[in-house]
Structures are given as C-alpha cells and as structure tokens.
Amino acid sequence: DGGITQSPKYLFRKEGQNVTLSCEQNLNHDAMYWYRQDPGQGLRLIYYSQIVNDFQKGDIAEGYSVSREKKESFPLTVTSAQKNPTAFYLCASSATGADTQYFGPGTRLTVL
C-alpha cells in the first residue's frame, strides 16, 4: 500500500541527546515536510524539501536539522540545541510543492 510511514511511534530521550525521527514515503512525491504540534496547538512548519538534495527552513527551524538524500526519505534530527523538544512530530508529503499535503501517523517525542 502507498503511504507515509514514521518511526518510531513513541520516542524517549534524555536531555542533551540528539535524536533522529524517520519519515519514508512510497507515493513518489517530490515534496516532503516536517511539522511540530504542541498540546492544544495547530501545526508549525519546521523544514520542507521540494526536491532531492534541497531543503528550506520553515517557521521554527532552530534546533533541528534535516537531509534529503533520497526522494522517499526525509529524516529529522532534533538536536540538543532545541530548547523544548517534547512534542508530536508529523511528516507530510505532496506530489509537488504546490499540491495537497498528506500526513504520516506522527512520532511523539518525550525528552526526560
């Protein structure tokens, strides 16, 4: 089945550690996105990528890094520089940068 997968579903890390969240899609979509959702809040854009080997910062990129070495993969690293990393992280993809975005199931990150 075509879709977007994110792993793991739940992730626990100690403060000060870097952690990488996985996002894979087999929809042959060009564009991929990372959003952060805090309790009772809407989603905020962290990074997005329209093509392989290219990505741009969103509204809250500080403390995060990404790579886009393959079309189907867009991993997000939450670094120790992110002051408040505990949140729900959602990955999305779209056929092109101008098309509708479809979301993965999300990863809930808790920093202890």
Add this chain to the structure above:
Amino acid sequence: AQKVTQAQTEISVVEKEDVTLDCVYETRDTTYYLFWYKQPPSGELVFLIRRNSFDEQNEISGRYSWNFQKSTSSFNFTITASQVVDSAVYFCALSELIQGAQKLVFGQGTRLTINP
C-alpha cells in the same frame, strides 16, 4: 501575515445533531488555497478538502459540507447528522505560496466530541 482563526476551542453535541465548525482567515494573497484536516485520537491528520480562492461554490460530500465566503474571509465546515466516529480535532489551514511551495498555516483546531 497569514493567519487562521478557529474561535471554537471545543464543541460537544449529541449524536445526530448538526454541527458547524468556524474558520476565519487573513491573507494578502489573491490566489490561495484553504484546507480542512481531521485529526482522530490516533494522531494522523486526514485530508478532507482543498478549496481554491477563485472557487466560491459550496461543496457537499456525504454528511460533510463546506461554505466558503470570500467576502467574510470564512471557510466553515458543517457535519450533518453527526456520528460518534466524527469525534476528532479539526484543523482549518491556509496555504502561503513561497518559492513554488505551499506552506500551510494552521488554525489552533476545534475539538469536536459527539456523545451517544
């Protein structure tokens, strides 16, 4: 700046009632898209509808309908004969075109609870 306001934080109704979720937006763009997404307890966002700013026709899909009024910058969502499975958080979003990419600006969401 782009902004989406969903003034209703939580709504609770009894099954079979009709319910309308409000969405008001602000943009300076003449061409834009509006979206509604559903977030069930599992957490995944489910796409419901995308509407072009030039298309003000109302849309109906089964028990769901959308009312787009450019004059009041509103894009409201109505569920007719609500069911327990409609319980979720619903997000309205506005697209902002940046260098060929659609950046979505989300509202805060409305938590809808349908009671049996």
